[in-house]
Amino acid sequence: MKIILIMGLPGAGKTTLAIELAPLIKAKRLNADEVRKQANDWDFSMEGRKRQAKRMADLAIKLKNEGNFVIADFVCPTPEARKLFPSDYLIWVDTITAGRFEDTNRIFVKPEKYDFRVTSQNAKSWAQEILKDLNKNDLQVG
8 A cells, every 4th residue: 555645836736636546546535624624723834834744644654554545635845844744656746836825835845856747737637647657656556
């Protein structure tokens, strides 16, 4: 079982892609906004962002340990936040140059390493391409 991280700026299409991809690989989906809502934690300071990355990681690991594939979609804006989240496969949704939150735009660092880069907002098509790539890389999904 694997943990897939779909990351990118707010509004890039992460959640839409996760919704398309999850059923194709029979994955449990973690959405950052839903997790923040459950935790009632809307702190977007650097400390709050680290706490959110750790919270998402803990939930993803729990689901993986229960035998599930996991797809997590969240901004994960810095290399430090990405280090806190143990993904086996990283999808960078690189479809916009700026998101709707200036504070996130200021701290967002493009990932240097990723497994798949999405460059346009066409979730149905990209989900199929990602599925092919996952299977090509022998991640045994779906």
